[in-house]
Amino acid sequence: MLKDAVRTKTYQNVIYQNTFLIKNKVVLDVGAGTGILSLFCAKAGAKHVYAVECSQMGDMAKEIVEANKLSHVITVLKGKVEDITLPVTHVDVIISEWMGYFLLFENMLDTVLYARDKWLVESGVVLPDRASLYLTAIEDADYKDDKVEFWKNVYGFDMSCIRKQTMMEPLVDTVDEHQIVTNTQLLKTMDISKMASGDVSFTAPFKLVAERNDYIHALVAYFDVSFTKCHKLMGFSTGPRSRATHWKQTVLYLEDVLTICKGEAIVGSMTVAPNKTNPRDVDIILKYFLNGLHCQVSRTQQYKMR
Template structure:
């Protein structure tokens, strides 16, 4: 996807409608900004990828002295300008139709105190917009400045995917298991965006990756690898790996926006890496699942990532200590640790 195509897509107002109707998303930014007015009072703020300008308006209402609402698509002139004018905020919010990489601060202007952005994509990094936020951080943020959000975490958990497995065993009395197998093979070549029911998680999830946005670099986003052994926490069919994320905002009124299956649904839903065929049906709680996931930026399109998962042998992989799985070595290790605690 070219940069021009990417920004042109955001001229479709239905995309903004989807985001604005996402109540967990909206509520998190509202609470993070308006709930921390002391951080915004009389401050200079930059909103990277301002879209309709609603986050810039939040910043102005929180007491910011000046807000640069930077938006590369034509939504800046077609929507954001009107929104700021309609809300009487033109004396505070300056809408700028530009990529942040091409923006230049006025010669007499100071760097900004806060950068606000809603840059997250599917599995957190899809769309590569974090690159632009980090560019703004490195070029426009004061040394003691703040980022909203400031931290982010990616989680992964083994899961069942009945919508691609069990639901096809009987379609109006017809067994379509062979069709489902071909469908999974097709879908296994790329991540699937699904709403995963909490009951379909076979584990509460482990941290795949964590970032402090004040110090992460663009190069560190090019490839993220994670390997682990987890013990299933419930019985079920292992049919895929569910990925979700959460972001945390700074301030005493600390706000977390989560896309977990356990949290209220967002437009991001969850991303599932579907296994072409079940590794094992009717797995039991405490069975170990060993795996490695690689999230690598696409060479053809830097805004997309290739996600690959490899199933590993839990017999040969190193387990965390303690590990609650039912393998003998882990049971013995756990018993030994308990004896040491009581001695």
């Protein structure tokens, strides 16, 4: 993730080019990892930074802070945000790189919201403070044949039971922008500074209009992240038309191959919710309808990100 220049340089630019957000402020870094965001904040003049990391990387973060002679500014706390005790009652800024695949898979958003509600001052800032999830549709015959249809005939044997499982698992991969067949639909925007924990569950309608005559094999989800409190709007996109990131895009293969003409639309809704057994997993229900010249399809599909 450190080598993901889109991710890391955006955070660095946000901090270094907007020092008014950080200078002389008490900062909480949620899920600090190596502590890179804490190091940026310290260099930008933070009064103090509390870097919280629950994994073994917390030990490495302490060494990194010491090696860079910033122990007087950065305190690394190893443990879960929900379990630790901060040496202060309030912080001015919460910074975190909490986003997961499909924005919400294995993410730490609930942890960020917990920290916000417990420690952030009323006029405090959350970085980033906005995230938006988008949907589009692609032609992807070759990859679908290789990933999904392969199981129908494996060296002469029927392994279709594995195909069923494969269809339920979203694929995280990089999509070529030339595969995009439709417009892009905004599904959900989250205001991290105001939203409640339950807002990560939602149902959003969509209408994807074909921009050319083609086939549609899958829907593709991606997200944008914004820092709206900066001098000027800053952020990045994980979409197929943007520079690649380690998040890539999330591909949801459709059971049916849809033949669509320019101007026709796939209409439906997507329901997203944390899995009840493991909240870091994501359950997705996709309902879609196409009444086109060449095919009429109405279907509900379920996906599970594990």
